[in-house]
Amino acid sequence: MAFAFCVLFLQGCAGWQSALDPKGPAAGELAWLIWFFTALCAVVWALVMIALAAPLVMRSRSGDEPLLLDEAAERGKMRVVVSAVGVTTIILIGLTLLSFFANRTLAAIGSEAALTIRVTGHQWWWEVRYEDATPSRILTTANEIHIPAGEPVRLLLTSTDVIHSFWIPSLAGKLDLIPGHMNVLDIKADKPGVYRGQCAEFCGAQHANMGTFIIAEPRPKFDAWLNDQLQPAGAPASGEAKVGADLFLKRPCVMCHRIGGTPAGGTVAPDLTHIASRQTLAAGTLTMSRGNLAAWIADPQGIKPGSHMPVVELSGDELNAVVAYLEGLK
Amino acid sequence: MRRALAMLLPLTLALVACQREERDTRPQSALGSGEQPTPVTTLEPGGQRPSPTDNKAASFEANAFHMSEGKRLFGWFNCSGCHANGGGGMGPALMDEKWIYGSSMESIHATIRDGRPNGMPSFGQKIPDDQIWELAAFVRALGGNAPSSAAPQRNDDMMVHPSENRLPDAATLGKSP
Numbered sequence: 001m002a003f004a005f006c007v008l009f010l011q012g013c014a015g016w017q018s019a020l021d022p023k024g025p026a027a028g029e030l031a032w033l034i035w036f037f038t039a040l041c042a043v044v045w046a047l048v049m050i051a052l053a054a055p056l057v058m059r060s061r062s063g064d065e066p067l068l069l070d071e072a073a074e075r076g077k078m079r080v081v082v083s084a085v086g087v088t089t090i091i092l093i094g095l096t097l098l099s100f101f102a103n104r105t106l107a108a109i110g111s112e113a114a115l116t117i118r119v120t121g122h123q124w125w126w127e128v129r130y131e132d133a134t135p136s137r138i139l140t141t142a143n144e145i146h147i148p149a150g151e152p153v154r155l156l157l158t159s160t161d162v163i164h165s166f167w168i169p170s171l172a173g174k175l176d177l178i179p180g181h182m183n184v185l186d187i188k189a190d191k192p193g194v195y196r197g198q199c200a201e202f203c204g205a206q207h208a209n210m211g212t213f214i215i216a217e218p219r220p221k222f223d224a225w226l227n228d229q230l231q232p233a234g235a236p237a238s239g240e241a242k243v244g245a246d247l248f249l250k251r252p253c254v255m256c257h258r259i260g261g262t263p264a265g266g267t268v269a270p271d272l273t274h275i276a277s278r279q280t281l282a283a284g285t286l287t288m289s290r291g292n293l294a295a296w297i298a299d300p301q302g303i304k305p306g307s308h309m310p311v312v313e314l315s316g317d318e319l320n321a322v323v324a325y326l327e328g329l330k
Numbered sequence: 331m332r333r334a335l336a337m338l339l340p341l342t343l344a345l346v347a348c349q350r351e352e353r354d355t356r357p358q359s360a361l362g363s364g365e366q367p368t369p370v371t372t373l374e375p376g377g378q379r380p381s382p383t384d385n386k387a388a389s390f391e392a393n394a395f396h397m398s399e400g401k402r403l404f405g406w407f408n409c410s411g412c413h414a415n416g417g418g419g420m421g422p423a424l425m426d427e428k429w430i431y432g433s434s435m436e437s438i439h440a441t442i443r444d445g446r447p448n449g450m451p452s453f454g455q456k457i458p459d460d461q462i463w464e465l466a467a468f469v470r471a472l473g474g475n476a477p478s479s480a481a482p483q484r485n486d487d488m489m490v491h492p493s494e495n496r497l498p499d500a501a502t503l504g505k506s507p
Contacts, residue, residue, distance in 0.1 A: 252458050255407055268406045301356035308402075310458045311357055 017196040019169040023216075024188045026109055026172040029102045037095065044091065106173070110186025113154035117145060121157070121164030121177035121199070124206040124307060125270055125283040130226065131156075139229050140258070142270035143283045146225050149192040149216040157183040165201035168214050174200045189216035196284070205306035211284025232261025233273045237328050244325030252312050253322070259329070269309070276330045282307070294323045353395045357460050387435035390463040391470065394480035400468025401482040403461055412449070415488060416472040421449060424472045433475060438466035 014021045022028040120127040130139040147153045157166050159177040166185065167174035175185045189195065199210035217225065236242040248254060249263060256269035264272075275281075279288055282304055286292040298319055300309035314322065390396045404410070412421030422430065431437050431446060442462050445452035453462065471481040491497065 250455055252456055252461075255456055266406075299356070306353070306355055310355075310461055312458055 016194055017169050017198065021170060023193060023195060024171040024190055026106050026187060027170055029105050030173055033098065033102050036098065040091065040095070109188055110152045110154045113152040113186060115147065115151065116154045116156065118156045119145070119166060119177070121159035123161050123204050124210040124304070126212045137230060139226065140271045141229060141274070143280065144213050144215060144278050146215045146217060146222055147189060148219045148222040149189050151219070152186055152188045155185045155187060157185055162203050163201050164199045164203045164210070166197065167200035168195050168197035170195040171214060176201055189214065192216050192218055206304050209283060209285045209304055213279065213284065229274050233259045233329050236325050238324060240321050241325040241328050244321035244323070247318055247322050248325060251314065252310065272326065272329060274329055276327050290323055290327050293326055294319055297322060386463055387439070390467045391435050392476050392480055393467065396464045397467045397471050397476060397480060398482045400464035403465055404468055407457065424469050426473065433470065435466050435470065438469050439463055442466060
């Protein structure tokens with residue numbers, strides 16, 4: 001019964017964001033450590049509880065002379081205590097060694113990483129920059145990190161405002177993004193899939209709405225994605241979208257956002273060159289759709305109070321035009 | 331009962347102290363709020379009329395949150411490109427006592443919104459009205475026209491010496507012993 005309950009309970013741990021459902025070597029190593037530590041400590045805890053409960057249940061053999069010591073019995077007890085201390089020491093050293101070797105495995109993952117991605121934390125979104133020796137092949141995007149499945153990827157983590165923490169539970173442990181400092185995290189996804197991540201260091205009002213997605217794809221699909229993303233934004237398709245593109249450049253949007261291939265070159269807010277190709281808006285807060293785009297532009301402070309996206313004065317027609325333009329940025 | 335009340339009173343007083351400023355990030359009537367007339371000159375046909383004080387100015391001035399947001403936007407919108415962190419460059423300095431067009435919130439707001447002759451561009455269409463007010467509040471703070479308890483701090487990299495915990499050890503003068 002209890003076992004069935006536990007199994008049901010642990011079923012809830014599977015999914016796209018779970019340290020107990022590892023999808024990569026680093027997370028696998030950590031999950032194994034979690035289970036082993038938990039199991040071993042549970043056994044030790046049970047033994048200690050039994051040792052504590054035993055004297056309460058068993059009757060004392062010393063009879064009516066509690067101060068009279070039986071030397072043989074005392075020596076026996078001493079042996080038990082000494083061996084318990086010995087076993088504890090061995091267990092602690094063993095667990096330390098296990099952690100050490102697990103750490104070595106984690107450190108070895110990225111040794112031959114071919115892809116380096118710089119992840120910069122902002123309040124409250126993630127800037128993602130694919131490094132390349134050729135400047136024209138450097139790609140900047142936001143909140144979604146595509147990686148080739150089965151290949152190690154090196155992530156350089158930093159921040160521009162406060163300390164954030166990058167955590168993709170299904171792939172790796174968490175690591176802080178610190179302003180003025182670069183941390184290195186190597187990850188690898190064994191199989192293609194979408195893995196959700198979350199800022200794991202309280203970073204302000206919208207800390208909870210600072211999600212990210214790792215999208216692991218087979219290498220050819222990843223290369224195709226990267227080449228698509230490197231293209232400048234397509235020309236607006238409809239007349240309405242053309243008006244929207246014009247408004248984007250005339251209104252406050254252009255002060256912060258960049259759209260490749262247009263004069264919009266702001267770098268302090270997410271790059272919108274291919275915004276419609278992403279799955280979510282505002283760092284995993286809303287799913288990508290025309291309605292949500294409009295809602296986000298019309299009332300960002302209602303959806304994510306305190307976020308740095310201001311309320312921009314746009315009439316209904318202007319809003320529709322801007323949304324029509326952004327919706328076409330695939 | 332009396333003791334509970336006696337404990338409640340200082341607690342209430344202490345909690346009241348937590349209220350430093352309002353953070354209104356969601357303006358109620360966004361549309362058209364930037365069109366409010368702000369006089370750019372005192373020369374008016376038919377004599378001088380009383381200058382209307384914008385009620386927004388009061389809610390942004392000396393507000394710690396709005397001033398720090400203004401500081402962030404000052405960097406983001408590259409005001410430093412001409413005003414160099416307030417010290418002045420291609421554009422006039424903002425930290426001194428000289429105000430070509432007046433030091434009031436309304437004047438600075440009008441300067442950013444409508445621009446001024448000889449260089450200052452108009453940002454009326456490019457920056458939402460509330461953000462212009464935040465910038466104006468910060469620009470006023472640059473010249474020391476804001477209470478020091480609310481004014482944003484200068485960045486570490488602009489200090490004349492490193493912060494105290496990063497100063498070289500006086501005994502070794504920064505050299506390893």
